[in-house]
Structure formats: C-alpha cells, structure tokens
Amino acid sequence: MAYNLLKGKKGIIFGALNDASIAWKVAERAHEEGAQLVLTNTPVACRMGTIDELAAKTGSKVIAADATSVEDLEMLFSEAQKELGGQIDFVLHSCAMSANMRKKRPYDDLDYSLLDKTLDISAISFHKMIQVAKKMDAIAENGSILALTYVASHRTFFGYNDMADAKSLLESIARSFGYIYGREKGVRINTISQSPTFTTAGGGIKGFDGLYDFSDRMSPLGNASADECADYCVVMFSDLTKKVTMQTLFHDGGFSNMGMSLRGMTQYNKSFIDENRDENGKIIYG
C-alpha cells in the first residue's frame, strides 16, 4: 500500500546491484511513495548487474559513480540535481565490500591494503558523499541521509571480519556529521541496522546460512526482510521523522536486545555441537 509519503521528493539511491539488493527494494518503495530517483553504482556493477531494469521500472536515470571517488561523487551530485531539477531530499548509502573476506583472510591475518579498501568502500565513502553534498549545497533543508549497517559494529560475530570495523566507523560518521549537518541545515543522518538478508554482499559472509537461522530464532519478530527494510527507509526519508538524527536504528525483529530465546535454546539443546579444538585439545573460541 502506498501513502504518498515521498510525493515531490528527490532522492539518490546507491548500491542496487540486482533484485536481491536492499537498495533495489528501497528504490521500488520510494518510487511507489511518489519520489523521483537517480540510481547509482560503480561502472562495473552497472554493467554486470541489472540496474537498468530497475531504472526502467522506476522511471529513473542511472549515473555510474564509484562512491570512493570524490570526483565521481561531485559529478553525480551535479548531474542528479540537473536530472531531478533541484536539491536532493534523501540519499541512501547501501555500499559495502570486504576484499579480505573475499580472499578469505581471517581477522588475525588481515591484508592492510585490503583493509584500507574495505574501510574506504564501506564507511569512508559515506563521509565522502556527505562532504561532497554539503560543499555543493546539494541537500535540501531537512533532508535525510541513511546508510545500512549491521549489529556486528557493536558486538562480535564470528566471520564478520573487518566489516565489523567498517560498520563501527560508518555509524560514527553518521553521528559526527549528523551533528554538523543537523545544526547547519536540519539534515538528518542515520544508519539502519538490518537483520541478515540474502543478497550478494550478505552471501559473502562466512557461515551466512547459520547466522541467518540463528538470528531468526533469536528475534521475537523474526528476521526483517529487505522489503520491510525498504518500508523503514521510506519512513526515515519522509517528513514523519524530522527530529530523528545521529542514530543507529535497529531493524532486526528485536535481535539486538536478546540474550537467548526459547527457539534458540531448543535448537541449541538439539545439537550439542562438538566443540572446535586445536591440536592440543584446547577449545577454540573463534
């Protein structure tokens, strides 16, 4: 059901790769709610993914840009304002990548040049896009900027690797820039901490199926889907949330405040997994 929550608003959506992407669902919902959009992703992702399909569906223009490149971001904000006919009301940052994870480098054997890349793509790009937009005065008064995060920024999750550090930095940027941009132009900056979701990036996390199931069993409302995340993003872009800023907003069915659930305990009791031990018989707590 549509409520016209974004009627007359103009937005930029980063990170729709294919129809499993959370950004894809957000673009569809924002369009349904009356927004005009520009879609963006890296030149490679625009070629390899199916973003053109989404553009056709939502009547949007695709402008390729690497979110780690300040020049690309300047071009993007300038072209998007021309395309949409004025300042931007909302932006979604939905970009992440860990080359350490891709190359199966564990957290205690990180390649530091790959770590730089992880942080740049998954967190510093958020700072870059906000700084570029602010310098260009590209965001309208009371605009809303969102990024997607995961609870591994606060608590340790096996297999989440250097992405946990990237998400901590991402959330910190939302607070630090949220203060400055809020004070000066009423622009809100928040992150939404989403449940595990089956997407290209999600599938790159070690043991993702187990994590998904565990999270679902632990959450009183179950895991939140990408479509439900899109609903939340739309509300955060709308005028209904004008005084919400600098927050990490949990959209996870209650997972982040759980310790143990009945469904979790039942599953745990069933399995009594053999503990992982090293060659000396010592338990590996990894």
Ligand SMILES: NC(=O)c1ccc[n+]([C@@H]2O[C@H](COP(=O)([O-])OP(=O)(O)OC[C@H]3O[C@@H](n4cnc5c(N)ncnc54)[C@H](O)[C@@H]3O)[C@@H](O)[C@H]2O)c1
């Ligand atoms: N899937 C999950 O379980 C989950 C849970 C919580 C948060 N998130 C976050 O949601 C966001 C979207 O991920 P997704 O799960 O939809 O996966 P996805 O793979 O569909 O999206 C990730 C996107 O990042 C883009 N990207 C990578 N490098 C980029 C760059 N240099 N510039 C611009 N874009 C770049 C990719 O092209 C891709 O479109 C990410 O920030 C992810 O960490 C995902």
